[in-house]
Amino acid sequence: MTFLPRASRSGSPFRSVSFEFFPPKSAEMEATLWSSIERLAPLGPTFVSVTYGAGGSTRERTHATLTRLVRETALKPAAHLTCVAATREEVDEVVEGYRDIGVRHIVALRGDPVAGPGTPYAPHPGGYATSWDLIAGIREIGDFEISVSAYPEKHPDAASLDADIDALQRKVDAGATRAITQFFFDNDVFFRFLDKVQARGIDIPIVPGIVPVQNFKQTAGFAARTGASVPAWLAARFEGLDDDVQTRKLVAAAVAAEQVIDLIDRGVEDFHFYTMNRADLVYAVCHLLGMRADRPLQRAAA
Secondary structure (H helix, E strand, O other): EEOOOOOOOOOOOOOEEEEEEOOOOOOHHHHHHHHHHHHHHHEEEEEEOOOOOHHHOHHHHHHHHHHHHHHHHHOEEEEEEOOOOOHHHHHHHHHHHHHHHHEEEEEEEEOOOOOOOOOOOOOOOOOOOOOOHHHHHHHHOOOOEEEEEOOOOOOOOOOOOOHHHHHHHHHHHHOEEEEEEEEOOHHHHHHHHHHHHOOOOOOOEEEEEEOOOOOOOHHHHHHHHHHHOOOHHHHHHHHOOOOOOHHHHHHHHHHHHHHHHHHHHHHOOEEEOOOOOHHHHHHHHHOOOOEEOOOOOOOOOO
8 A cells, every 4th residue: 555645734833744653562552553643643753752662672663664564655754763782883784774764853862771771771781882872873873863852851861951052052063963752731831941942052953742532541640650741631531431431532632633633833833743653633734724635746845
């Protein structure tokens, strides 16, 4: 099957959108993933990224998903890569494998500790110690577009937000071309972060990461592990909906659209959606904001 990215931006405030997926663990999950890709591809994302498990635990599945994206779609894939629990040679081999199948965009991350978030991080003695070391290594292998992570409320391991912005600066100095943020729900948090980043002279695009809430309890738990705050008003929106899937989806789409509309009103034009391999909420939000899949792509002026 071939999914051609085509969409109309006529009447839409978007300049670009991108979508994140994770490699499937089973045949059923693979069917869900590819159904979601088929649904979202006509919206014309700038790229779609595929995650990479801690310690390379999804290495083969990530590679297989990327290979299929290259061979069967017209989408531009971005491969996540971490430097956890691997030697430089092993990581370089993964980069070379991505290059060989036609991937030209890497999302370079340090990665979570092997024992999970909240535990001490220990670099592999023969590996890349930091994400900026990884970026420099990727640059030696090929001319890749390199996206990195950014944390409006700071990375859980960072001593302070200023220290975390120091780390972002090192990533840029090493060759990063874009930063994608951890998800957030309070837009003021994002703009305060953006002000600090710009004051440092960091001028790469800082793209907000948006997560439509598929399951509030799961999202809140993940937020707690990654340092993202969950406002009381958001909890109130989903109160009493644990067993009401249909209403929960309607509320989730409304909340995400509301957040994106406010970001657009304040000048944001690029968005990265964490899809959780589900198309319905992301597609609904994009549709509410004017994106259409039935006419040729028309990008807004930069």
